[in-house]
Amino acid sequence: MALHFLSRFRRNRAASNLSTTERNIRYLYIEITFASILGAIITFNSAFAVHLGATPTQNALLFSAPALLSALGSIPAARFMAHRRKRRLWLFGSLFLLRAGYLVVALMPLLFPFNTAWFLVLWIIALNLPTIFFTNGWTVLLGEIIPEDRRAFVISRRQILWSVGVVIVSWLAGQWLDKVKFPTNYEIMYAFGFVTVLGSQYNLNRLTFSEAQRQSISKSTSKDVTSDLIVPDEPVKMRAPIARLVFNTLVYQLGLSLPAALFNVYYIESLHTSDGWIGLNSAAASAGVVAGYFLWERFLRKRSYGWVQRRASLFTWIFPCTLAIFTDLNVIMLANFSVNVLHSGVDLSNFNVLLDIAEPHERGAYISWYNAALNASTFVAPLLGAWLAGYLGIPVTLLISGVLRLVGASCFNVLRIDDPAITTMRT
Numbered sequence: 001m002a003l004h005f006l007s008r009f010r011r012n013r014a015a016s017n018l019s020t021t022e023r024n025i026r027y028l029y030i031e032i033t034f035a036s037i038l039g040a041i042i043t044f045n046s047a048f049a050v051h052l053g054a055t056p057t058q059n060a061l062l063f064s065a066p067a068l069l070s071a072l073g074s075i076p077a078a079r080f081m082a083h084r085r086k087r088r089l090w091l092f093g094s095l096f097l098l099r100a101g102y103l104v105v106a107l108m109p110l111l112f113p114f115n116t117a118w119f120l121v122l123w124i125i126a127l128n129l130p131t132i133f134f135t136n137g138w139t140v141l142l143g144e145i146i147p148e149d150r151r152a153f154v155i156s157r158r159q160i161l162w163s164v165g166v167v168i169v170s171w172l173a174g175q176w177l178d179k180v181k182f183p184t185n186y187e188i189m190y191a192f193g194f195v196t197v198l199g200s201q202y203n204l205n206r207l208t209f210s211e212a213q214r215q216s217i218s219k220s221t222s223k224d225v226t227s228d229l230i231v232p233d234e235p236v237k238m239r240a241p242i243a244r245l246v247f248n249t250l251v252y253q254l255g256l257s258l259p260a261a262l263f264n265v266y267y268i269e270s271l272h273t274s275d276g277w278i279g280l281n282s283a284a285a286s287a288g289v290v291a292g293y294f295l296w297e298r299f300l301r302k303r304s305y306g307w308v309q310r311r312a313s314l315f316t317w318i319f320p321c322t323l324a325i326f327t328d329l330n331v332i333m334l335a336n337f338s339v340n341v342l343h344s345g346v347d348l349s350n351f352n353v354l355l356d357i358a359e360p361h362e363r364g365a366y367i368s369w370y371n372a373a374l375n376a377s378t379f380v381a382p383l384l385g386a387w388l389a390g391y392l393g394i395p396v397t398l399l400i401s402g403v404l405r406l407v408g409a410s411c412f413n414v415l416r417i418d419d420p421a422i423t424t425m426r427t
Helices: 002-012 020-051 056-082 088-111 116-127 131-145 148-179 184-204 240-257 263-270 275-299 305-315 318-325 329-356 360-392 394-414
Strands: none
Touching: 020 056, 020 088, 020 116, 020 148, 020 184, 020 263, 020 275, 056 116, 056 131, 056 263, 056 360, 088 116, 088 131, 088 184, 131 148, 131 329, 131 360, 148 184, 148 275, 148 329, 240 329, 240 360, 240 394, 263 275, 263 394, 275 305, 275 329, 305 329, 305 394, 318 329, 318 394, 329 360, 360 394
16 A cells, blocks of 8 residues: 555656645655654564563653653743744754664663663653654644645545554564564664654655744734744634643543553563564554544545544543453454554544644644643553552553543543534545
């Protein structure tokens, strides 16, 4: 499938009359194909930490501490980026710093032969500092360079390309890790991930867009082009739709993230799985994402994003509950595939609802509020999950996660976000 998309782009290269929008979309497809390789590799961060001796609490910090940094930095970073006239350097430079940091991850067992797990956890947490600048600005940029009537299709295709890459690389990486001696297997894998992700950086830098973030026009807006700063218009106000989205996301994400640090611990220590099976399970999850985007994309041709959001979120409790009850690895993989079909619907609808309820000059603020809520919940939940697992055990904690997911989904259905008018989706 990925080869089909890329061959289509190569045929288009001969066309000299491609619009800026078409070229940007092509680059977005190509870059995420390269990015998916490192994306698949870093899904093994938790397993790497466990093999190095990380405790459940240390593993929980891998998920919660980066979220705390994002929660605290999201709003200030969005304001900072909104004031930059030249955001390309900040966006793609910060992303490159994150990716280059995985070269250091590859060297961790050599640099720190003692207490390696602690140093690995602390370094991966530190790597998330540059992403504070990238995450908010990137979502704003996608809202600008992709036309509204094509947004759902393009985002869906990007996620399909990402997931296909993750499926293939996760499976291959799992086989590699099982056949090569530890920790050499992980060291080579992370180094390979950094080299290949340079293809993503190259194509990101080929994107054409306005350097200054879109601002509403008023007499108070600064027109000083000699400075890198933009004086913004009047402050953005919290309106009812974004308030509901932020609250619903806060509750729902708590259920999603509660067992995040426990999965690999449970797989390795309780179910005694290999790295190969973990890679296969990750591939099954990504295959579910691919299937899900095709499925929900069809619904969005006739339904609103809010409709998909309310229905896809209702059944994501199935995975933690299945994991708590069953030990058959095939049943677990099937449940992981199924829940990711649903996750893709929630993610696709949340992204588009967020962009649709905001005016262009509000997007930076709205996205920062949404990300702050998302990451605040992601910070608290894994630590709470590790604490609960210590007292109640992992299976009970998984059941609690299922209940919280259902409560969060109920919030989406009761505290409904105003549905924007349905836009005919164009490819």
